[in-house]
Structures are given as structure tokens and as C-alpha cells.
Amino acid sequence: xxxxxxxxxxxxxxxxxxxxxxxxxxxxxxxxxxxxxxxxxxxxxxxxxxxxxxxxxxxxxxxxxxxxxxxxxxxxxxxxxxxxxxxxxxxxxxxxxxxxxxxxxxxxxxxxxxxxxxxxxxxxxxxxxxxxxxxxxxxxxxxxxxxxxxxxxxxxxxxxxxxxxxxxx
Ligand SMILES: NC(=O)c1ccc[n+]([C@@H]2O[C@H](COP(=O)([O-])OP(=O)(O)OC[C@H]3O[C@@H](n4cnc5c(N)ncnc54)[C@H](OP(=O)(O)O)[C@@H]3O)[C@@H](O)[C@H]2O)c1
Numbered sequence: 204x205x206x207x208x209x210x211x212x213x214x215x216x217x218x219x220x221x222x223x224x225x226x227x228x229x230x231x232x233x234x235x236x237x238x239x240x241x242x243x244x245x246x247x248x249x250x251x252x253x254x255x256x257x258x259x260x261x262x263x264x265x266x267x268x269x270x271x272x273x274x275x276x277x278x279x280x281x282x283x284x285x286x287x288x289x290x291x292x293x294x295x296x297x298x299x300x301x302x303x304x305x306x307x308x309x310x311x312x313x314x315x316x317x318x319x320x321x322x323x324x325x326x327x328x329x330x331x332x333x334x335x336x337x338x339x340x341x342x343x344x345x346x347x348x349x350x351x352x353x354x355x356x357x358x359x360x361x362x363x364x365x366x367x368x369x370x371x372x
Contacts, residue, residue: 207302210322216330222252224328230354241299246308285315306332319359
């Protein structure tokens with residue numbers, strides 16, 4: 204199962220100066236609880252976030268990059284990342300995979316996602332990285348919404364998972 208998990212503000216903003224624009228303990232707790240013991244896949248700029256624990260503990264970490272990652276015991280993915288992630292899914296049928304972002308990686312992997320765990324942060328922040336959420340969520344159906352003060356935790360299921368590339372050789 205290939206999932207994305209990320210948070211956006213009311214404008215689709217998700218990053219600022221290489222980091223999260225906010226610090227919301229409820230969202231961090233949800234992220235931790237949801238991704239523990241899974242495979243997590245992130246873009247190199249997300250990995251480089253100084254606030255990101257390296258690697259995320261109790262999860263198998265993959266970084267998507269064209270460069271080597273030196274000094275950390277972490278695996279890297281490059282090239283045809285959709286094919287690589289689908290192979291990872293086939294090799295680990297009992298372990299969920301979570302795509303953590305950032306924007307570049309979410310856009311590249313959108314059509315191989317099964318589910319999205321999306322936190323809507325109910326404010327507007329100073330942002331330099333933004334996703335057009337109407338476009339991103341087209342082809343996904345909302346399954347649940349949990350309103351919790353600052354955040355709304357939503358899940359979406361894909362109606363468009365690309366079956367033509369879901370058979371890696
Ligand atoms: N709100 C949230 O939930 C959330 C979640 C995650 C991230 N973020 C934020 O999003 C921002 C980062 O997003 P971003 O879009 O700038 O960067 P990103 O998606 O994290 O990483 C982009 C990098 O991924 C690598 N990459 C992409 N496609 C590749 C491919 N096909 N093959 C090999 N490498 C590939 C490249 O790394 P190389 O240059 O090393 O080759 C590229 O520079 C940060 O502000 C971060 O804090 C927010």
C-alpha cells in the first residue's frame with residue numbers, strides 16, 4: 204500500500220525556507236503514530252530540513268536524490284521513482300509505504316498513491332512551497348475528516364492508481 208502523508212495550510216502551503224511553516228504537536232503526534240514501523244520515502248530537500256530527525260527512528264528511510272547521502276545509514280532512490288516505489292511495495296507486501304513529500308516528490312508520485320493522509324492546518328502561513336490541492340486531489344475520494352481545533356485530519360482514497368505501471372518486472 205502506497206500512501207502520502209503531509210500537511211497544508213488553507214492556501215495549499217506546505218513549506219517555508221526548507222522546513223515546515225508551523226510547529227503543531229498534534230500533527231507531529233499523528234504523523235509519528237501513523238508512520239511508525241513503516242517505510243518512509245522523502246525528497247532530498249525534505250531530508251535536508253534541519254528539524255527532520257535523520258533518519259526517522261523506527262521506520263525504514265529512503266531518500267529520493269541524484270546524489271549520495273554521506274554519513275547516514277539510509278537508502279536512496281533515483282531515476283524512475285514510480286517504478287522503484289512500486290517495486291518496493293512488491294518486495295514489502297505487509298509494510299505500508301508513506302511518501303512524506305515535499306512538493307516535487309508528491310507531484311511525481313501522485314498517480315501511484317492508494318491513499319492520502321492529509322492534515323489541513325486551519326490558518327494561513329508565510330509560505331514558499333505550495334501545492335494546488337484542487338488539482339492534486341482530483342481523482343481522489345474523501346473517506347474521513349476528523350476536526351481537532353487547529354487541524355482537520357482527512358483521508359482520501361485514489362480512484363486513479365495507475366494500473367499500467369503497477370506490475371514492475
Ligand atoms: N507540510 C508538509 O507536510 C511537508 C512535508 C514534506 C516536506 N515539506 C516541505 O517541502 C519543502 C521541500 O519540498 P521540495 O519540493 O522543495 O523538495 P523535495 O520534494 O523534498 O525534494 C526535491 C529533491 O528530490 C530529488 N528528486 C526529485 N525527483 C527525483 C528523481 N526522479 N530522481 C532523483 N532525485 C529526485 C532531487 O534531489 P537532488 O537535488 O538531491 O537530486 C530534488 O532536489 C520543505 O520546505 C519541506 O519542509 C512539507
